[in-house]
Amino acid sequence: MQFRIAAYGEVRDENGRLLLTRRSRAGREAAPWHLPGGVIDHGEPPASAAQRLVAEHTGLEVAVAQPLEAVAVARRGTHTNAIIYRAVARGGLGAADGEAVEWVDPAKAAQEAHSPFVSACLGLADDRLAGRVDKTPTELRPTPPAKAKKGRRRRGQRFGAYGVVADAAGRILLARIADGYPGAGTWHLPGGGVDFGESPRAAVFREIYEETGQDAGVGALLNVTSFRHRRAIGPEGYPLDWHGVRAIYSATVADPSAAQVVEAAGGSTSDSRWFEAGALADLPLSAAVEDALQVVDLAKLAAAPRRAA
Numbered sequence: 001m002q003f004r005i006a007a008y009g010e011v012r013d014e015n016g017r018l019l020l021t022r023r024s025r026a027g028r029e030a031a032p033w034h035l036p037g038g039v040i041d042h043g044e045p046p047a048s049a050a051q052r053l054v055a056e057h058t059g060l061e062v063a064v065a066q067p068l069e070a071v072a073v074a075r076r077g078t079h080t081n082a083i084i085y086r087a088v089a090r091g092g093l094g095a096a097d098g099e100a101v102e103w104v105d106p107a108k109a110a111q112e113a114h115s116p117f118v119s120a121c122l123g124l125a126d127d128r129l130a131g132r133v134d135k136t137p138t139e140l141r142p143t144p145p146a147k148a149k150k151g152r153r154r155r156g157q158r159f160g161a162y163g164v165v166a167d168a169a170g171r172i173l174l175a176r177i178a179d180g181y182p183g184a185g186t187w188h189l190p191g192g193g194v195d196f197g198e199s200p201r202a203a204v205f206r207e208i209y210e211e212t213g214q215d216a217g218v219g220a221l222l223n224v225t226s227f228r229h230r231r232a233i234g235p236e237g238y239p240l241d242w243h244g245v246r247a248i249y250s251a252t253v254a255d256p257s258a259a260q261v262v263e264a265a266g267g268s269t270s271d272s273r274w275f276e277a278g279a280l281a282d283l284p285l286s287a288a289v290e291d292a293l294q295v296v297d298l299a300k301l302a303a304a305p306r307r308a309a
Contacts, residue, residue, distance in 0.1 A: 001196050002078045005159050005245050007050035008037030009062055009087035010121050017103040018121060019089070020114075021057050024100055032113035033104060035084070035121060042155050043228040043243045050085045058101045062087040067224045070161070070200040070247040071120045072130040079130070079196045081159040082117060083224050083247065131199045157243045161204040162191030163251035164292045165216055171274040173259060175211040177286065178270035188286040189248065190272065200247045208251060210263035212272040219250035225291050248292050 011019035020033040036057040040049035051064045065086040072081050110122055119126035165173035174187040190211045194203040201218050208216045229242045259272040275283070280293070 003157070003159065003196070004039050004078060004080045005046065005157060006037060006039045006080050006082040007046040007053060008035040008082055008084045008117055009050045009054040009064065010035065010068060010084055011054065011058075011060070011062055011087045011089055013089070013103050015103075017105055018109060018118075019054075019058060019060070019101070020104045020109060020118065021099045021101050030113070032115055033109050033118055034115045035117040036101075037082070037084075037117070039080070042157060042241070045226045046083045046224055046245055047085060050083070050087065054087060057099060060092070060101075061090040063090060067221055067247075069120060069221055070224065071117065072194060072197075072199050073116050073128055074130050074197040075128070079194075081194055081200060081245075081247075083245075084117065084120060129199065130197050131202060155241045155243070157245075158193055159200075159245045159247070160191055160193050161200040161207065161247045161249065162189040162288060162292075163204045163208050163216060163218065163249050164222060164296050165190060165208060165212075165214070165251040165253060167253050167256040167274065170277055171256075172277060172280065173208075173212055173214065173253065173256075173274055174272065174283075174289065175261075175269045176271040176273075178268050181268045183286050186284045186286045187275075187289060189288050189292060190269075191246075191248075192268065201249070204247075204249050204251065210267075211261055211269040212259040213262045214253045214256060214259065216251040216253050219252065221247060222250055222292065223248045223295050225288070227287070246288055248288070250296070 019036060021036050022031040022033050036054040037050055038053045038057070040046055047064045051062060054060060054062050065088060068084045068086050070081065070083050072079060106122055109118055110124060116126045116128035120129060173190060175190045177183045177186055177188050190208045191204050192207045194200055205216060205218050208214055224245065224247050226243070226245045231239055256274065259274055261267070261269050261272055263269065
């Protein structure tokens with residue numbers, strides 16, 4: 001199995017039309033509409049990739065704003081996790097080799113052949129979009145690559161989904177990273193890698209349950225962060241150029257219980273607990289928690305409506 005990470009731009013004009021592309025097919029049936037974007041480069045921040053790829057596919061310069069959603073497509077042994085960003089056009093359309101670029105009315109795009117990422121923008125149900133919710137997954141997760149040849153450093157890439165989880169009292173739910181894992185001993189957001197054939201939303205729902213024993217309602221996508229460790233240490237002690245991307249969601253637990261780790265022994269989580277918001281300043285926190293708390297209002301999070309995973 002192969003895992004990839006992609007970034008796309010949702011660009012709309014003043015009339016609500018969507019900027020789409022499709023390959024030119026002389027004398028043949030029209031190709032499907034596509035959202036401008038594609039696979040990100042190793043180590044590239046997804047928002048920067050979206051800006052670059054929209055320009056490459058449409059000739060249009062854009063300013064990339066907040067992430068709108070993270071979705072996934074799994075087919076032919078390849079699982080692609082994709083972040084869709086809101087993007088604002090700067091100037092008019094340019095030229096894109098081999099592609100037709102048009103502003104397309106959403107109703108027209110929905111009626112004609114289009115990619116699953118266009119469906120995600122239009123809010124359409126699409127069986128091509130991954131959406132499995134499974135607390136006991138049978139599919140493998142992405143793993144670091146095997147040791148590289150002497151003098152070379154292998155590259156590894158991982159997409160994870162995490163939750164800033166609160167209850168009605170405004171407490172926040174955290175999981176402690178187990179010994180032997182990067183960040184051991186720090187308190188982290190519940191979450192982890194997205195499995196093959198699983199959506200990011202399903203992944204964060206599953207991971208919250210596995211690491212804390214709580215059934216959470218998954219809410220809005222709050223942020224997408226990325227990091228690169230050029231000299232990370234792989235599972236067998238060899239150097240690894242590691243690139244991680246995190247989709248961070250709001251989540252709430254309507255009927256909280258004492259947190260407990262329910263995943264199999266030997267996993268990456270050694271403990272989980274509810275904390276009062278004021279207690280977080282005294283905890284050793286992971287970088288993911290520090291980043292998330294800069295954009296989250298816990299009081300609003302606790303009162304936010306929930307969405308199904």
